Amino acid sequence: MRFHTVMFKTLDDLFRIKRSLLFIIAVLIVPIIISGLLNSVLGLSTMSLANQIQTVTMFYIIIVFFWVAGIPLVLLAGVTCGDFISKEENEGTLLLLVSKPVGRHEIVLGKYFAFLINILILEIIAVTLSALIMYWILPIDPAVLDSMTGLIPAIIFYAMFIAVTFGALATALSCIFKSRFKTIMILVGITMAVFLGFMVFRGFMAGAGIYDPYVVWADVNYHMGNSYLSFIDSTGYRMAPTLQATLGMFTGTYSAADPSMLFDVDIGAMYPSIPRNDYVSPLLSLFGWFIFTIALLVFGIMRFQRREIK
Amino acid sequence: MTYAIETQGLTKMFGNFTAVDDISITVKAGTINGFIGPNGAGKTTTMKLLIGALHPTGGSGNIKGHPIGSMEARKLLGFSPEHPKFYGDMKAQKYLVYMGMVCGMSRAAADQRTSELLKWLGIDAFADKNIHSFSAGMCQKLSLAQSLIHEPEILILDEPTANLDPAGRLSIIENLKEICRESNVTVFISSHILAELEKLVNEVTLINHGKLVVESDVTQLEKKVSGNRFIIKTSDNEKLISILKKRSYVGEAEMDDNDVIHVAAKGDMTQFRKKITQDILLCDVWLEFFTLESADLESVFMKLVGEGEEKQIAEQERTRKRRWRFGQ
Numbered sequence: 001m002r003f004h005t006v007m008f009k010t011l012d013d014l015f016r017i018k019r020s021l022l023f024i025i026a027v028l029i030v031p032i033i034i035s036g037l038l039n040s041v042l043g044l045s046t047m048s049l050a051n052q053i054q055t056v057t058m059f060y061i062i063i064v065f066f067w068v069a070g071i072p073l074v075l076l077a078g079v080t081c082g083d084f085i086s087k088e089e090n091e092g093t094l095l096l097l098v099s100k101p102v103g104r105h106e107i108v109l110g111k112y113f114a115f116l117i118n119i120l121i122l123e124i125i126a127v128t129l130s131a132l133i134m135y136w137i138l139p140i141d142p143a144v145l146d147s148m149t150g151l152i153p154a155i156i157f158y159a160m161f162i163a164v165t166f167g168a169l170a171t172a173l174s175c176i177f178k179s180r181f182k183t184i185m186i187l188v189g190i191t192m193a194v195f196l197g198f199m200v201f202r203g204f205m206a207g208a209g210i211y212d213p214y215v216v217w218a219d220v221n222y223h224m225g226n227s228y229l230s231f232i233d234s235t236g237y238r239m240a241p242t243l244q245a246t247l248g249m250f251t252g253t254y255s256a257a258d259p260s261m262l263f264d265v266d267i268g269a270m271y272p273s274i275p276r277n278d279y280v281s282p283l284l285s286l287f288g289w290f291i292f293t294i295a296l297l298v299f300g301i302m303r304f305q306r307r308e309i310k
Numbered sequence: 311m312t313y314a315i316e317t318q319g320l321t322k323m324f325g326n327f328t329a330v331d332d333i334s335i336t337v338k339a340g341t342i343n344g345f346i347g348p349n350g351a352g353k354t355t356t357m358k359l360l361i362g363a364l365h366p367t368g369g370s371g372n373i374k375g376h377p378i379g380s381m382e383a384r385k386l387l388g389f390s391p392e393h394p395k396f397y398g399d400m401k402a403q404k405y406l407v408y409m410g411m412v413c414g415m416s417r418a419a420a421d422q423r424t425s426e427l428l429k430w431l432g433i434d435a436f437a438d439k440n441i442h443s444f445s446a447g448m449c450q451k452l453s454l455a456q457s458l459i460h461e462p463e464i465l466i467l468d469e470p471t472a473n474l475d476p477a478g479r480l481s482i483i484e485n486l487k488e489i490c491r492e493s494n495v496t497v498f499i500s501s502h503i504l505a506e507l508e509k510l511v512n513e514v515t516l517i518n519h520g521k522l523v524v525e526s527d528v529t530q531l532e533k534k535v536s537g538n539r540f541i542i543k544t545s546d547n548e549k550l551i552s553i554l555k556k557r558s559y560v561g562e563a564e565m566d567d568n569d570v571i572h573v574a575a576k577g578d579m580t581q582f583r584k585k586i587t588q589d590i591l592l593c594d595v596w597l598e599f600f601t602l603e604s605a606d607l608e609s610v611f612m613k614l615v616g617e618g619e620e621k622q623i624a625e626q627e628r629t630r631k632r633r634w635r636f637g638q
Contacts, residue, residue, distance in 0.1 A: 002411070002412055005412050009408055091395055092393070092394075093395050095358075095391055095395070096409070096453075096456060098361075099362070099363060099384065099389040100384060101384040101413055102412045102413070306365065308365060310358070
């Protein structure tokens, strides 16, 4: 009851029209720009249907991974969840709240679950609109839209995975630090590390010849890519080699580093499929992220239980 | 006996600074206890410890037998801080319903209680106004309303009349009197305006420098403070005071602007009464009145805090001298 009360109040705050519109517009800018560029660069209208489906869905998957359910979502998680406790404390409203017979864990979880519901709805809108925008801008067959919409459930699951993990991280930081600035800076640092830092780390380690199955356990970027693949795999979607190469480059999930794995020199074209780096089962990567998330949240709540509200 | 509020050696330190120092207090159920002390005495910190917002460094406390900060303890408590802060963009009605539901009330019950409280506090006309448009007085009333929303058995009110104009203060005090009169709520209230507090409280807890100075029934405390002080008015006060100042049984004798002699007895009270009567007769003056001086809460406060300050200065001086001698 008390948990629900905090959750519904937070939902009220999160579903402000201005905030929701701002996020959707920010998220849709990239699909609009890329669709415009693709329209002028690729001769989609002259492509076969199979080629259209392969090319457009590939860009859709990349846009969604990095943008629609990627960096802006992580930043939103940081700004929103990072503010949950620190904002209430800095504004003085937390003192009255903690004096009431409501568990501090209920306050944290009520706010956290409100964020997840908010993201679920915003992402359903953003991911669907991204597919529709690409369909409206690009001269493509309706079957391409069918192919993209077929991926939407998996993409929503991935978006929720990002919201669950980064929301938990930001909520935990908000429970630990009073300063909103500190929370957001740490989160930005972690985001950069997850999306970019570990990519460099992996390249460096592979270059030095020490990127082995033990080191891979520390590569959170790989585990995120691997988790993403577990969602895409669940739809039965067969990735084009170019998409595999792109994901391989950014997440290490495919052997994109070795050119001999990409091109068949005899016929001068890409292989139909690039070998997958099955260091860890995708489900295990997903499970690992969830365990990490729960541990973070529990740690944050424990710190909040002991926190002094002045 | 289960007290409404009970602490045993409650201590709170912030780094090396001791804000609350080994305080043991008891507040009986159904009483109105005035929690007084100078600025920085540790009143707000103690109250925050009682509601569970701060965690004690040492000692413990109970709210009707439940440990402070526990869910059971907080169910029994209503708290209003000195500077209440609200969600400014929320409407008063919605805010109170939210706070009620946070306390575990159903929406219907919270709605009904909110309407009752807003009406009772005279701010029902502002129920649909955003809180950020509220005046300081209305904010204090709203804070009082949120503390009462779940019908708590104990109210902890930190300076509920702070920063209010006389009309606002009077209005809050009247509301508090009504709560005390019509319900069996235990009130633990701090305030700087002792004259107002005196009209409200029947027990007082005085702290200074984080330490408990006194905890007593107001009337007894006032008697205790004024126990050896008398006021006398005669037809010739000048003559009488000149004699009294020479007497060994008189500790202190002085005349105020209203031509009234204030006398502090020294030694045995029976002897004092006997001897002073003889001196009045000796002066051959006509006695208008001779009575025990009544002390108000403010004079009690000034005397006890003043004594504490003097003791502390004397102790500091002794320590300084000891150090100086040791250094020699």
